[in-house]
Each structure stands twice: as C-alpha cells, then as structure tokens.
Amino acid sequence: xxxxxxxxxxxxxxxxxxxxxxxxxxxxxxxxxxxxxxxxxxxxxxxxxxxxxxxxxxxxxxxxxxxxxxxxxxxxxxxxxxxxxxxxxxxxxxxxxxxxxxxxxxxxxxxxxxxxxxxxxxxxxxxxxxxxxxxxxxxxxxxxxxx
Amino acid sequence: xxxxxxxxxxxxxxxxxxxxxxxxxxxxxxxxxxxxxxxxxxxxxxxxxxxxxxxxxxxxxxxxxxxxxxxxxxxxxxxxxxxxxxxxxxxxxxxxxxxxxxxxxxxxxxxxxxxxxxxxxxxxxxxxxxxxxxxxxxxxxxxxxxxxxxxxxxxxxxxxxxxxxxxxxxxxxxxxxxxxxxxxxxxxxxxxxxxxxxxxxxxxxxx
Numbered sequence: 014x015x016x017x018x019x020x021x022x023x024x025x026x027x028x029x030x031x032x033x034x035x036x037x038x039x040x041x042x043x044x045x046x047x048x049x050x051x052x053x054x055x056x057x058x059x060x061x062x063x064x065x066x067x068x069x070x071x072x073x074x075x076x077x078x079x080x081x082x083x084x085x086x087x088x089x090x091x092x093x094x095x096x097x098x099x100x101x102x103x104x105x106x107x108x109x110x111x112x113x114x115x116x117x118x119x120x121x122x123x124x125x126x127x128x129x130x131x132x133x134x135x136x137x138x139x140x141x142x143x144x145x146x147x148x149x150x151x152x153x154x155x156x157x158x159x160x
Numbered sequence: 161x162x163x164x165x166x167x168x169x170x171x172x173x174x175x176x177x178x179x180x181x182x183x184x185x186x187x188x189x190x191x192x193x194x195x196x197x198x199x200x201x202x203x204x205x206x207x208x209x210x211x212x213x214x215x216x217x218x219x220x221x222x223x224x225x226x227x228x229x230x231x232x233x234x235x236x237x238x239x240x241x242x243x244x245x246x247x248x249x250x251x252x253x254x255x256x257x258x259x260x261x262x263x264x265x266x267x268x269x270x271x272x273x274x275x276x277x278x279x280x281x282x283x284x285x286x287x288x289x290x291x292x293x294x295x296x297x298x299x300x301x302x303x304x305x306x307x308x309x310x311x312x313x314x315x316x317x318x319x320x321x322x323x324x325x326x327x328x329x330x331x332x333x334x335x336x337x338x339x340x341x342x343x344x345x346x347x348x349x350x351x352x353x354x355x356x357x358x359x360x361x362x363x364x365x366x367x
Contacts, residue, residue: 050168050241051168052170052171052173
C-alpha cells in the first residue's frame with residue numbers, strides 16, 4: 014500500500030500495539046461515554062499472500078481477529094481490528110480511533126500516543142531485522158582464473 | 161444524528177441471537193403463538209423485532225429483498241453492517257423479504273422452492289398490526305404444532321397475502337413462510353399451517 018492516509022497510519026499503529034502499551038499511554042477520561050456499536054467480537058479471518066510478494070495470490074492461512082466499533086460523544090465512529098482475542102485491546106484501539114478523528118484532539122493524541130507507539134514498533138522491527146541479519150549467509154564463489 | 165447513522169446491535173451477538181433464535185423456533189413450531197424479540201436499538205422506520213430477527217437469521221449467505229418502504233439508507237446501512245447480508249432487487253433471488261402491511265400487491269416472483277429443495281422457498285417478514293379483536297381480520301390456524309385451533313387477529317393484510325394464506329395451492333412442500341411482526345411481537349405462519357377466515361370479525365369472537 015502506497016502513501017497511507019493519516020487515519021490508515023494510526024489505525025495500523027493501534028492494531029499492532031499490545032494492550033499493556035495502550036493502557037500505559039491512554040487513560041479514558043471518566044466523562045467520555047462511548048457507545049458500543051459493535052461489541053468486541055472474536056472471529057477468524059483468512060490471510061492471503063502473493064508468492065514472492067508479486068506472484069499469484071494464495072491463502073496463507075487463518076488467523077484470530079477481534080473487531081470492535083464504538084461511537085465517541087462527538088459522533089465519530091472508531092473502528093479497530095486487532096490480531097488475537099484481546100477484547101479490551103480492540104476496544105481501546107477503537108476508542109482511540111474515534112478520538113483521533115476529532116481535529117481538536119488529534120495533534121495532542123498523535124504526539125502523546127501514536128508517535129511513541131510508532132517509535133517502539135519500528136525499534137522492535139529493526140532489532141528483529143538485525144537479529145535475522147546476523148544469521149544471514151552470503152554465498153560467494155571464488156572467481157576462477159580463466160581470463 | 162441523521163437517520164442513516166449506525167446504531168448499536170446486539171450487546172452480546174452470540175447469546176442474544178441464540179435467545180432470539182429460540183423464540184423464533186418456538187413461534188415457527190407453534191404457529192400463531194406470540195413471542196417477543198428485542199434489540200437494544202432499532203434503525204428508524206423498522207420494528208425492533210424485525211431488526212432482532214435480521215440480526216439473528218441473516219448473514220452473508222442470505223439475500224434479502226427490501227420493499228420500497230424499507231429501502232432507505234439508514235435501514236440498509238445498519239442491516240449491511242450488523243448482518244453482513246447482501247441485498248437484492250430481484251424477487252426470484254431473495255431468501256427473505258421485508259415489507260410493510262399493505263405494500264405487497266402481489267407475491268408473484270418470490271421463490272417457493274423446488275420439489276427437490278423446498279427449503280429454498282422465501283420467508284416473508286411482514287410488519288403488520290397484531291391488535292385485538294377489533295382489527296379487520298380474524299384468522300383460524302390449524303395443523304402441525306397447534307392443538308386444535310388457534311386464532312389470531314391481524315390488520316392490514318393485502319388481498320394477495322390473504323389469498324396466499326386462505327387458498328394455498330396444493331403445492332406442498334413448496335411454499336412461502338410468513339412471519340408477522342408488530343413492534344416487539346412475532347407470530348409465524350409456516351407453509352404447513354392451514355388458515356381459514358373466522359366467520360366474521362369481532363362479533364362472533366366475544367365469549
């Protein structure tokens with residue numbers, strides 16, 4: 014996907030954030046009443062992939078997914094789809110998605126929650142890449158002196 | 161809040177739809193029995209029992225035909241969101257149809273199943289008024305699931321629907337199943353039920 018919209022960006026960050034991190038960064042204000050449009054529910058979804066990233070599509074397998082939709086007091090609909098079966102995580106992510114759509118709070122929330130999460134996630138990703146890189150084997154062949 | 165906003169569905173989709181399903185099963189197996197169906201909120205213009213019924217019975221494998229009265233953005237959006245169903249404009253394709261009393265001028269075109277697959281016949285959800293003896297039609301039901309006879313009062317059935325009920329063609333097991341809905345109430349008249357008109361309204365029913 015090229016150039017995700019700002020909302021796609023924060024939704025993808027929220028979807029990857031574990032509950033402990035969400036709870037640490039986000040405390041719902043007591044007077045904010047969210048309406049549950051779709052209560053958190055867990056189901057299966059089929060993951061599709063392309064062989065080699067560009068080839069023919071195939072079904073990689075099924076994964077567990079929890080989804081939730083809430084409406085904020087300002088009337089914004091917040092959607093969340095998270096991997097696994099943590100309902101609370103899905104609910105928090107949906108609430109944040111709804112709040113982030115309010116232009117008045119967006120900047121604050123982006124810098125307080127989304128950016129720290131994004132930094133953590135990219136750090137974790139590069140650490141994992143580095144770990145994988147250390148096991149990488151470079152094959153090389155000696156050039157035979159034929160010319 | 162505009163009329164096409166999303167509203168909340170069942171609080172607990174698994175248990176709430178199981179409870180609704182139990183009620184629908186009872187209404188279907190004991191034709192003429194009134195049961196209650198509830199959903200926390202209802203799209204504007206739709207009866208609560210209709211919305212509960214749709215959330216319980218419809219999913220991506222069922223096609224719903226909406227009558228012009230119900231073919232509105234608010235109802236359509238909420239049904240798509242909560243049931244994941246597909247809507248159809250073709251009567252022949254519909255597994256379920258939703259209409260209001262007085263709207264259906266003909267039942268032509270709705271599927272009645274085939275002799276090999278009678279279960280593919282259409283189920284008609286009809287919003288009517290199920291009031292007491294003063295309403296216009298008193299129907300006597302008998303057949304499977306009914307000990308003797310049972311009487312129900314319905315108003316606003318159009319000629320073709322009444323005709324379908326009273327003069328069922330001898331095409332069993334093919335046919336149309338009818339679900340009558342009034343706010344939270346549901347009464348079912350499956351195709352196995354024999355229906356006749358009471359001799360007259362009101363007067364003869366006073367005991």
